[in-house]
Amino acid sequence: MEPALIFGWFIVVFILVIAAVGASSKRVMGDKKIRNLQAKAAMQVFGLLGFLIFGIGVLLYGGYLSDPANVVGVSALTFAAFSKYSPINNALSFITIAYRTEFAIDDWIKVSNQSGKIVGKVKDFNLKGVKVRTFDMSESIVSCEELLHSFVENLTPGDIFRWKTLLSISKAASVKSTENICRKVLEENNLTSITDEDGYQQDAYVEFHDDQLQFKPSFRRVSIYTYHPKWITMAESSEPIGYEVAYALARQFKRDILSELDSMQMTYVDASYVVKP
Numbered sequence: 001m002e003p004a005l006i007f008g009w010f011i012v013v014f015i016l017v018i019a020a021v022g023a024s025s026k027r028v029m030g031d032k033k034i035r036n037l038q039a040k041a042a043m044q045v046f047g048l049l050g051f052l053i054f055g056i057g058v059l060l061y062g063g064y065l066s067d068p069a070n071v072v073g074v075s076a077l078t079f080a081a082f083s084k085y086s087p088i089n090n091a092l093s094f095i096t097i098a099y100r101t102e103f104a105i106d107d108w109i110k111v112s113n114q115s116g117k118i119v120g121k122v123k124d125f126n127l128k129g130v131k132v133r134t135f136d137m138s139e140s141i142v143s144c145e146e147l148l149h150s151f152v153e154n155l156t157p158g159d160i161f162r163w164k165t166l167l168s169i170s171k172a173a174s175v176k177s178t179e180n181i182c183r184k185v186l187e188e189n190n191l192t193s194i195t196d197e198d199g200y201q202q203d204a205y206v207e208f209h210d211d212q213l214q215f216k217p218s219f220r221r222v223s224i225y226t227y228h229p230k231w232i233t234m235a236e237s238s239e240p241i242g243y244e245v246a247y248a249l250a251r252q253f254k255r256d257i258l259s260e261l262d263s264m265q266m267t268y269v270d271a272s273y274v275v276k277p
Helices: 003-026 037-062 070-080 087-098 175-190 242-262
Strands: 106-112 114-124 128-135 139-143 149-155 159-172 192-193 199-203 205-209 221-231
Touching: 003 037, 037 070, 037 087, 106 128, 114 139, 159 242, 175 205, 175 221, 175 242, 192 221, 221 242
Parallel strands: none
Antiparallel strands: 106 114, 106 149, 114 128, 128 139, 159 221, 192 199, 205 221
8 A cells, every 4th residue: 555645545534524523613612501522522523433434445445345354343343433332422422412502501401301300500511411400409410312312491591581480279269369469479579570681671470270270170270470680690700599599589479479368368278389490
């Protein structure tokens, strides 16, 4: 084999690999949501792919692949490189997830799949997957491979976000009186409205659903939607706590609403429903 041809083939493959890595990482390079790890993953995937292409080209040029045994060996090596348990497969999954990701570090997300769902704050995003910290301060890692088959919802997509609080209220309390109490408590807690980043006022609102509690025909479901700032001004280098503040405020005004309704002495409330995002 002529060294010049081999060297030329190496240069061609090398340029293609560098171009692929650059195109892959350029889209989000420097973005905190993947902390520059996409280039590392792309280097693993495209580097190995380039090595295989270069090796196969050299073997073809040298006539080594005319032997069926050599073809089987190269095929087995390629299969092992991209198998389920190979680090290259993890890197490939990471690249796919990175392009599909619409959340950043410190965003609150909900991951849903056939195994269930998890809600928490994103604390890290690496080749292994996404580290999520839940309300009870426990941490879980959702692998990139699992994320490929999950529905991920960003609960804090902008500067403000909407929070949903659920209540179960007896139908003995009229819709009008319940709504008045809800609006009164929201006003007392300064949660009636907020202005978003585009200058539009987002008003809190209440919805009533009489058909969602068929197993409790004497109760109705009440959904209260409030808006909260994602970023709370804290000390320098502190992480945003907007979601935690919204959680605490929702629990407080829910208790106030239930207390007001209970004091009417003409109905009772079902407090078995916890605050949900």
